Amino acid sequence: MRLAVCAFAALLIFHGTPALAAAPAEPKAARPADWSERVSQGLILARLTQPEDEVLSTALKQLDDSLVKTLAAQPDMHKL
Amino acid sequence: MSDRLPRLWQGMADAYAAEMTVAEIQDQMRFMRSPLGQKMHRLLNANFETGPLLESSVKANLTRGSKPDAGAKELGAASSMAMLYSLSQLSDSERAEFVAYTSSPTGTAVQRAGPGVMAALLAWMNADDPEAEARMGKIAVEVFEQMQQERAGK
Numbered sequence A: 001m002r003l004a005v006c007a008f009a010a011l012l013i014f015h016g017t018p019a020l021a022a023a024p025a026e027p028k029a030a031r032p033a034d035w036s037e038r039v040s041q042g043l044i045l046a047r048l049t050q051p052e053d054e055v056l057s058t059a060l061k062q063l064d065d066s067l068v069k070t071l072a073a074q075p076d077m078h079k080l
Numbered sequence B: 001m002s003d004r005l006p007r008l009w010q011g012m013a014d015a016y017a018a019e020m021t022v023a024e025i026q027d028q029m030r031f032m033r034s035p036l037g038q039k040m041h042r043l044l045n046a047n048f049e050t051g052p053l054l055e056s057s058v059k060a061n062l063t064r065g066s067k068p069d070a071g072a073k074e075l076g077a078a079s080s081m082a083m084l085y086s087l088s089q090l091s092d093s094e095r096a097e098f099v100a101y102t103s104s105p106t107g108t109a110v111q112r113a114g115p116g117v118m119a120a121l122l123a124w125m126n127a128d129d130p131e132a133e134a135r136m137g138k139i140a141v142e143v144f145e146q147m148q149q150e151r152a153g154k
Helices: A003-009 A035-049 A052-072 A075-080 B005-019 B020-031 B035-047 B051-062 B074-088 B092-103 B106-126 B128-151
Strands: none
Touching: A035 B020, A035 B128, B005 B035, B005 B106, B020 B035, B020 B106, B035 B074, B035 B092, B074 B106, B092 B106
């Protein structure tokens, strides 16, 4: 199973529904002069939004809560 | 998974940097550290329904060559529902404060960054990582062997 399963722990305030199929944020033609500082501060915000301990503990808990139920709901699982 | 988290953080940071000024990013950090920001973060986590996303991920794993945006619909739906439930669990004054924040320049900047952040998250979720999967498989085998030994010991 992909580790990606655990990524659901990600909850980003305001990061709702629109434009989910949009491509990853592409660098703009001309980056602002303070790009490095933005990225540096953005990293701090990202860590604040997705702290390691919280992602891990939430992922494990949610795996525990959801995995059996999800697998049990699969028709093919019953055939097996 | 902790080995992979820096990749997610970097993708998110690039998305923030593309849409937000340094001052706006710092504003958002202040909001997230505020009582209301912490409460929203806690509620959103608690209200996030993982089942459909988990199912999608399992299916994607079974289908070789799955799309890089697999799970996008489920992630979006779960995020929306989590937001709605969370808003309903705020007091009237908290909700008003939150709505006012989302309408502020920083709040709108965060929303502009949202699609890029979600795309970074999906890319991270769907990235192939054979080494990590091999490690996870090894752990699964060890757990299975331990279960067999415990059963044999009974």
